[in-house]
Amino acid sequence: MLQVTRLASVIALTGVAISAHATNGYFTHATSVKAQGMAGVATALxxxxxxxxxxxxxxxxxxxKQQLDLGVTYFKPERESRISGNPGLDGSFDGNDTKAFWMPEVGFARQHSDVLSYGIALYGNGGMNTDYARNPFDPSNASGSAGVNLEQLFVTSTVAYRLNDQHVLGLGLTWVHQSFKANGIQGFAMMSQDGGAVSNQGTDTSTGWGVKLGWQGEVLKERLTLVA
Structure with missing residues (x-):
């Protein structure tokens, strides 16, 4: 029988104060909605x-024995920057021109036998971009709106093998697609070896593969689980 888990959406409201020289955080603290609800706890559960x-x-x-999991995260971060001590640049700037993000997730797993299981998971990272309608760097010859955006899509195929009642080994093969865009930050061109490629170059994309190994070992029944 197929078990379908309907995961309620999570509203993540994050207040972020970003100084002029700080980088932006991009990634949620967990992959699935259930793990997000437990502050990111997932590796051992x-x-x-x-x-x-x-x-x-x-x-x-x-x-x-079979499980299908569907989830979506509604993410609405608050982004702003403040510049002080720099005449001509000082001010407060709202980076919320793009206000909210929907991040879906899908996973499936099946127990093939008493010792062998397999599954696939689709999930993403992103949503913590910045989008300034009023460009903080206008006085430094920047043009148009300013902001950066990083998005990642992961597809992980997994096989797990049960050694005994306490220990399970897992192997995952992950394909990832990534895109990145930066606009309105021409003022940083002087810091780069290729200043003409720093800003307003459209969206760059890349793909890659990776392998991950995992282990879950129940050392004390329902009390202590070790992982790697």
Missing amino acids: AHDSLTAAVNPAAIGNLSA
């Missing part, structure tokens, strides 16, 4: 099929 994103061994400890 078999929450759902999306736990394979952080520990591929976890799908070997799911309670259901």
Whole structure:
């Protein structure tokens, strides 16, 4: 029987004060909605099929023989910057021209036998971009709106093997697609070896592959689980 878990959306309201020289945080503190609800705890717990994103061994400890997990995160960060002590640049700037982001996730896992399980998970990173309609760097010859955006899509295929009642090993193969865009930051061109490529160059994309190994070991039943 297929177990379908409907995950309620999570509203993440984050207040961020960014100084003029700071970088922006991009990534949520967990992959699945369930793990987000536990402040990011996931590596040692078999929450759902999306736990394979952080520990591929976890799908070997799911309670259901088949499990489909669907989730979406509604993310509405508050972004702003303040510049002081720099005549001509000082001020407060609102970076919320793009106000909110929807980040879906899908995972599936199946217990093939008493010792072998497999699954697939689709999930993403992003949503913490900056988008300034009023460019903080206008006085430094910047043009147009300012902001940066990084987005990542992951697809992880996983196999888990149960050694015994206490220990599970997992192997995950991950494909990732990434895109990045930066606009209105021409003032930083002098700091780069290729100043003409710093800003307003459209969206760059890249893809890659990775392998992850995982282990879950229940040392004390329902009391202590070790992971790697």
